[in-house]
Amino acid sequence: MTFSHLNRRVHLYLGLALLPWFFMYGISSVPFAHTPFFERRDAAKGLPMWTLRSEHSVEAPIPEDPAALRGFGRTLLQQASVEASTFGVYRQTPTQVNVYVYSFWNSTQLKYFADQKRLTVEDRRFRWDQFLTGMHGRGGFEQEGLLDRSWSVIVDLVCLAIALWIASGLYMWWGLPATRRWGWLAIGAGALSFVLFTLRL
Amino acid sequence: MRLSCGIDQLMASPSLVIRRTHMYLALFLFPWMLMYALSTAAMNHRAMFASAAPGGAPQFERERQLVYDGVLPEGAELRVVSQQILASLDLDGAHNVTRRKDGAIVINRNDLLTPRRVIYSPVDRTLVVEKLPHRTNMLLERFHRRRGYATGYALDTVWAVTVDAVIVGMVFWVLSGLWMWWEMKVTRPLGALAIASGVGLFALFLSTI
Numbered sequence: 001m002t003f004s005h006l007n008r009r010v011h012l013y014l015g016l017a018l019l020p021w022f023f024m025y026g027i028s029s030v031p032f033a034h035t036p037f038f039e040r041r042d043a044a045k046g047l048p049m050w051t052l053r054s055e056h057s058v059e060a061p062i063p064e065d066p067a068a069l070r071g072f073g074r075t076l077l078q079q080a081s082v083e084a085s086t087f088g089v090y091r092q093t094p095t096q097v098n099v100y101v102y103s104f105w106n107s108t109q110l111k112y113f114a115d116q117k118r119l120t121v122e123d124r125r126f127r128w129d130q131f132l133t134g135m136h137g138r139g140g141f142e143q144e145g146l147l148d149r150s151w152s153v154i155v156d157l158v159c160l161a162i163a164l165w166i167a168s169g170l171y172m173w174w175g176l177p178a179t180r181r182w183g184w185l186a187i188g189a190g191a192l193s194f195v196l197f198t199l200r201l
Numbered sequence: 202m203r204l205s206c207g208i209d210q211l212m213a214s215p216s217l218v219i220r221r222t223h224m225y226l227a228l229f230l231f232p233w234m235l236m237y238a239l240s241t242a243a244m245n246h247r248a249m250f251a252s253a254a255p256g257g258a259p260q261f262e263r264e265r266q267l268v269y270d271g272v273l274p275e276g277a278e279l280r281v282v283s284q285q286i287l288a289s290l291d292l293d294g295a296h297n298v299t300r301r302k303d304g305a306i307v308i309n310r311n312d313l314l315t316p317r318r319v320i321y322s323p324v325d326r327t328l329v330v331e332k333l334p335h336r337t338n339m340l341l342e343r344f345h346r347r348r349g350y351a352t353g354y355a356l357d358t359v360w361a362v363t364v365d366a367v368i369v370g371m372v373f374w375v376l377s378g379l380w381m382w383w384e385m386k387v388t389r390p391l392g393a394l395a396i397a398s399g400v401g402l403f404a405l406f407l408s409t410i
Binding site: 009012013015016017018019020021022023024025026027029030032033035036085086103104139140141142145147148150151152154155156158159160162163165166169170172173179182183186187189190191193194197198199200201 | 221224225227228229230231232233234235236237238239241242244245246247248294295312313314344347348349351356357359360361363364365367368370371372374375378379381382385388391392395396398399400402403405406407409410
């Protein structure tokens with residue numbers, strides 16, 4: 001097997017294996033790029049975004065140390081009997097802490113009001129655009145679960161694959177002398193516009 | 202003559218058209234794809250960048266202060282005022298503007314390389330210009346998140362069009378990639394295995410996390 005042959009095969013098989021992610025990132029960019037359109041469309045339905053699931057009486061001091069906030073969030077989840085592997089904890093005000101629990105299909109938020117000793121649990125209505133943007137934005141290594149971390153490893157793999165597709169694609173293009181003139185034009189036009197955007201935006 | 206020969210060749214073979222479009226589109230859009238790959242990696246490892254940066258999130262630093270000697274139109278909308286102020290500073294471009302409770306006008310100029318905050322105090326007519334210090338991962342994030350047609354600036358609209366072109370490009374590369382793979386009979390078994398593995402893994406994530 002020559003290097004050229006290997007290069008072609010890696011370009012192809014890597015593309016086929018990561019096809020669902022690449023396709024997902026492409027499609028899910030649409031609601032990001034056209035947010036006002038999707039928001040207007042949803043607002044026209046006149047449906048509430050969050051529905052109250054339950055309310056609890058809870059008394060727990062909010063920790064001052066930001067590093068302890070995640071543990072505090074886990075305690076709130078237990079108090080409300082909400083199962084969660086993926087969640088984020090945010091201090092909204094000195095007396096309010098929100099816990100967001102999310103999967104690809106569902107989102108739940110817990111709001112703890114320390115001054116009222118009250119904890120509410122609300123479920124978000126499913127929206128396809130949010131399903132896609134949620135998938136697009138998923139990543140990072142802050143969650144403890146193995147599958148969550150595996151997803152983030154694949155996100156890294158997709159980044160690496162894109163760099164590899166660019167390099168292997170350039171190599172394949174160079175191997176086709178008949179396409180060099182138009183290829184240079186495409187590269188030049190793309191790079192020049194990109195530099196212009198970088199400097200002027 | 203050579204050009205017409207090439208076009209004839211392309212017209213004769215839809216497969217060649219697909220191959221060439223796949224390639225030239227990629228050659229044109231590769232800076233965008235490289236930027237999206239690098240910025241995604243930076244965001245995926247945000248915690249690492251945050252821990253490596255001393256002092257937490259970057260804070261605005263004062264760049265200059267001056268007295269504004271222009272005349273702002275009476276009762277004008279905030280947007281008109283902000284555009285006039287930015288133009289006078291030679292900083293016109295995509296921005297957000299708000300008025301603080303004390304009456305000061307705060308303009309966030311979303312400059313890609315150097316984001317700035319301009320604060321105008323009507324009481325003493327002072328203009329304070331602040332900028333965010335450079336951090337490569339933050340620059341990449343700003344690039345990644347830049348989109349939308351609503352800024353009112355032509356260059357931003359053109360950028361938004363290129364973002365849409367990237368989206369179309371990504372979908373096209375998937376579909377044309379599948380087409381090209383199917384044409385190469387010898388790669389079908391291994392290719393089918395690669396697709397099945399990818400789809401299977403994706404479905405597993407979809408149903409579990």
